[in-house]
Amino acid sequence: MFFRRQSHDGSQWVAMIQDGSTVYATQVAYTAEGRPCVQWVWRAQAEGVAAGLRALQAAKKLKGCSLIGVLNRLHYRMLATDTPDVPRQDWRDAMRWHLKEQVDFPVDDAVLDVLEVPQSTLRSNSAVMTFLVPRADYTEVELAADDLGLGWTALDVPEIALRNLSALSETDDKAHALMVFGEDHGMLVITCKGELLMARHIEVTLSAVTGDEEVRGAALSRAALEILRTVDTFERMHSQVNLSGLTVALPPGCGPEALEMLSELIYVPLQPLDLSAWFDLDKLTEQGVDMSQGVTFSELCLLGALLRAHPNFAERVQLQLLDPNSVLGQSPPWGAVLGVRVGGGVLAVATAAGLGLQAVAGAYNMQAKQTEQEINTLRIAAAANPPSPTVKELESLRQKEAQQRQVQDALQGSMAWASQGYSDYLMALGRQTYAGVWLTGLSVRGDGRDIVLTGRTNNVSALPNYLQKLAQEERFKGRRFAQMEMVSVESSDDASSNDIVQFTLKGLRHDVGDTTTREAALRAVGKLPDNKEAQKK
Structure with missing residues (x-):
């Protein structure tokens, strides 16, 4: 994908710095022996870091390279203070609080x-x-x-970068100093065992150092004075x-006369920087010769x-200056800005x-x-036209035809009943006998x-159980008696017929009643008069 971040394998390193309106960049590759080989040195005119990085990307493909950014002194601050009295992991938070009044920008969200x-x-x-x-x-x-789909491996500052160069000239356990002249200022760093002990900006411009004899002499004298003070x-602090x-x-x-003039003003032994002793400049050809001079x-x-x-330098502490909570610190595989643009598209x-x-x-x-609307128009037209006699x-x-089908179904039911007769009913009634209940009559009409x-019982509470037992027979299974009548039997001998009840069960309803046989029987039992006197009343 075109907005995917480029990954790097650690063998090719590219560094970039913006100095005024000029962008500088160089690439170094490390061989198996570990000696850095300078692949190219590039410069171009560009206003701002974004324009400079775009120009660099267009001129030198940065795919697979570890990208280091060196900040201009206008984009960072360096402050030396006593060590905070907190554990090492809390130094950053302690310094944020300690330096609030010493800088002119918010410290809470600054990268530190x-x-x-x-x-020692x-x-x-x-x-x-x-x-x-x-x-x-x-x-x-x-x-x-991020706009180019790239990611910084680290952001560095000139003090630490020059510290690494000064450490190359150290001998034994002694400290060493490096003086560099820039376009609008110079810088002096002092190191020991690869660590930065002191750094100082010296306000001497490059144009003054390379000017005529009088201007150059004044500039070098001022630089020598600042070096001696530093x-x-x-020597007092360390x-x-x-x-x-x-x-x-x-x-x-x-020319070398500048070094001779400084030697007369400074009592510390001086020596010129020889890049070819530490870097392989062969691929730069003539440009490498110029850099050596x-x-x-x-x-x-x-x-x-x-x-x-x-x-x-593997064990030496290097600056990162990356926010771990931002796109840079996390180094996600996709460029955020380009991702947003694609998302917008x-x-x-x-x-x-x-x-x-x-x-x-x-x-x-x-x-x-x-x-x-057309359907409604057709409906109105259809309603306005009366149906034809053929339709009626x-x-x-x-x-x-529907009425004839109903008559035919009724006749078929009657024929089925006629073919079966009373035998199935009588056999079912004969199998289901119940103590205290005896039948006196059976009438079946139509389709059954x-x-x-009809029957009698001397225990009205046994009648519901008898009907439930009778429903187990195939002929009566699913059949529901729609009407029940119960009366006490009157006799001249009250003692003999006092508890005899005559009941009648009907399959078709001739008045309003229950459709559940057991419930109808229970309610009928409840409505039955307790004795003949209640019946007479």
Whole structure:
């Protein structure tokens, strides 16, 4: 995908720095022996980091490279303070609170990193160096890479980049210094055992150092004075270590006479920087020869930043200056800005498709309304025209046919009953006898649904159980008696007929009554008079 972030394998490293309106970049590859080989050095005019990175991407394909950004001093702050009295993992939070009043931008959302000054070299309390990047500057650098689908491996600063270069000239356990002249300022760093002890900006411009003899002499004298002051401060603060010497990186256009003039003003041993001793410049051909004679401040910062991948620097603490909660710190596989743009494009296409579907739906709705109007017109026309005699005659014939079918079904039921007779009923009644209940009559008419069963009992509470038992027979299964009548039997001998009840069960209802045989029997028992006197009343 075109907005997918490029991954890197760690063998190719590219560093970039914006210095005014000029963008510098260089690529270094590490061989099996670990010696950095400079592949190319590039520069171009561009306003801003985003424009410079776009120009670099167009000129040098950055696919598969680890990308390091070196910040200009306008985009970060460096402050040296005492070590906070908290655990190491809480230093960043402690420094945010401590430095609130010392910078002119919000510290709470700034990107911050802390480096410790080796305590073994200090005369007094331990110290730390804190580097802060304002959120606005960080976001600008972050989006510049993200907009191209790239990701920063780290963001560095000139002090740490030059520290890496100065460490190459260290001998034994002694400290060493490196002086570099830039376009609008110079920088002096002092290191020991690969760690940064001091860093100082010296306000001497490159045009003054490379000017005529009088201007150059004044500029170098001012630079020498600042160097001596810094060395004096270093010797007081770091009395436990000695300064072995000072390496001077002469800029292009500045001859060896500048080094001779500085040697007369500074008592510390001086030596010129020899890049070819530490870097393989063969691929640069003539450009490599020029860099051996004079190298710019920005080019040295790039080479120093790329030394973080040097095998000898593996255990050395390097700055990252990446926000772990942002796109840069997490290094997701997709560019956020390009992802948003593609998402916006998809949303635009979806919106256009939705509008198109809405238009089609409107057309279908209009067509449906027209069809409905036509149907209503046809209905009105049909209602206005009376049906023809043929239609009326056809409807009458259909009704007669339905009546004939009903008669035919009734006749077929009667024929089925006639073929069966009373035998099944009598056999079923004979099998289901019940103590205290005896039958006196059976009448079956029609198709068998009009059945009348009469009998007597001397225990009216046994009648529901008898009917439930009778329902188990195949002939009576599912049959429901719709009407029940119960009367007490009157006799001249009251003693003999006092508890005799005559009952009549009818299959067809001739009045309003229950349709459940057992419930009808129970209610009939409940309504039965207790004795003959109640019946007479």
